[in-house]
Amino acid sequence: MEIILKKIILASKSIDRSEIFKRAGIPFEVFVTNINEEKFKTKFSNAVELVKELAKAKMLFTQNELMKKKIDAIIIAADTIVVLKGEIIGKAYNEEEAFKILKKLVGESHKLITGIAITEIQNPKIIIESDTTIVEFLQLSDEEIWQYIKSNEWKGRAGAYSIRDKANLFIRKINGSSSNVIGLPMHKLYEILKKEFGLNLVQFK
Amino acid sequence: MEIILKKIILASKSIDRSEIFKRAGIPFEVFVTNINEEKFKTKFSNAVELVKELAKAKMLFTQNELMKKKIDAIIIAADTIVVLKGEIIGKAYNEEEAFKILKKLVGESHKLITGIAITEIQNPKIIIESDTTIVEFLQLSDEEIWQYIKSNEWKGRAGAYSIRDKANLFIRKINGSSSNVIGLPMHKLYEILKKEFGLNLVQFK
Numbered sequence: 001m002e003i004i005l006k007k008i009i010l011a012s013k014s015i016d017r018s019e020i021f022k023r024a025g026i027p028f029e030v031f032v033t034n035i036n037e038e039k040f041k042t043k044f045s046n047a048v049e050l051v052k053e054l055a056k057a058k059m060l061f062t063q064n065e066l067m068k069k070k071i072d073a074i075i076i077a078a079d080t081i082v083v084l085k086g087e088i089i090g091k092a093y094n095e096e097e098a099f100k101i102l103k104k105l106v107g108e109s110h111k112l113i114t115g116i117a118i119t120e121i122q123n124p125k126i127i128i129e130s131d132t133t134i135v136e137f138l139q140l141s142d143e144e145i146w147q148y149i150k151s152n153e154w155k156g157r158a159g160a161y162s163i164r165d166k167a168n169l170f171i172r173k174i175n176g177s178s179s180n181v182i183g184l185p186m187h188k189l190y191e192i193l194k195k196e197f198g199l200n201l202v203q204f205k
Numbered sequence: 206m207e208i209i210l211k212k213i214i215l216a217s218k219s220i221d222r223s224e225i226f227k228r229a230g231i232p233f234e235v236f237v238t239n240i241n242e243e244k245f246k247t248k249f250s251n252a253v254e255l256v257k258e259l260a261k262a263k264m265l266f267t268q269n270e271l272m273k274k275k276i277d278a279i280i281i282a283a284d285t286i287v288v289l290k291g292e293i294i295g296k297a298y299n300e301e302e303a304f305k306i307l308k309k310l311v312g313e314s315h316k317l318i319t320g321i322a323i324t325e326i327q328n329p330k331i332i333i334e335s336d337t338t339i340v341e342f343l344q345l346s347d348e349e350i351w352q353y354i355k356s357n358e359w360k361g362r363a364g365a366y367s368i369r370d371k372a373n374l375f376i377r378k379i380n381g382s383s384s385n386v387i388g389l390p391m392h393k394l395y396e397i398l399k400k401e402f403g404l405n406l407v408q409f410k
Contacts, residue, residue, distance in 0.1 A: 147405075148407055168384040168391040173381050174381075176378050178368060178373070179373040179376070204371075
């Protein structure tokens, strides 16, 4: 397989997504988008549709900005939400919200859904997909939930937890892609980039 | 819940196990054991029995050494293997072995089994358990397997891959504990330490 080096833009400010790219040895640059997510939440009540539309909006925003700067690149955008019994759960903005979210999630199974949108500046092709992982939490007491909240892992994370860190203590099982729970279904990115954009992510050291 | 601080000894030289403890905010010290693993592999052909016996041997070795030094502590030992269609697969010792292992795993589902053994120096209680996670790999070409091997992630890892790193690209799904795939089923450690040893791992910041 020919080695093709293209600039890869990760249209996400998530430190978890950056970390998973780094750990996979993928060279990339971060581009931070500015999307009014609340507007989308009102418009799209279906969770899969919502994350796909948000990922697409981030991708298009990035494409538009980079075209102005005449930068050629592959753009990867993503958005992640948690769904519990049909209810869409996003990020918490303070400790009380984090507690309310975690109180709902403990002792239950929820869906972690990530939408991904991929394009290339000089290519009309746009691929939009989603991936769902089921995550099952152990039961925790209110005191334990507060102890967890003090770790600050809830900040900026859909569902107010981080599977890379302390939340491992109460994740009983997952069913699906584990990288998807961190915010990027890497096996899907690998397949899409290889098949649709001729870029093999395994090649990087 | 009362905060009890006990010294925690991780009887494992695995950098992945140390990393998962660090990321969970658990204070610990590493103790490296010296067990003849090959002898156990001859004696125990059942995979679950094998990892439990190996974890127990590491735990007892550590307990014995620490008692000599009059150190009080909780000891956590673990051993991980991969099982594919009944065949027990351990670590590779060179690139050719890593290739042979990965060639078997691609396009298939395997079991990742970790045995854990826990005790406390001044406590006759010993808890030995195991945890199994099913891991499903995408298909990869021989060239891609070699590209992966060049990342050196195969070194020192059961099954010659690391779910924390580049192997995310070809892990289609897992069913079970994700921390177990890294080498420690953290939800089981959390439950055992809380119930049997009065130590709550969520308490640490």
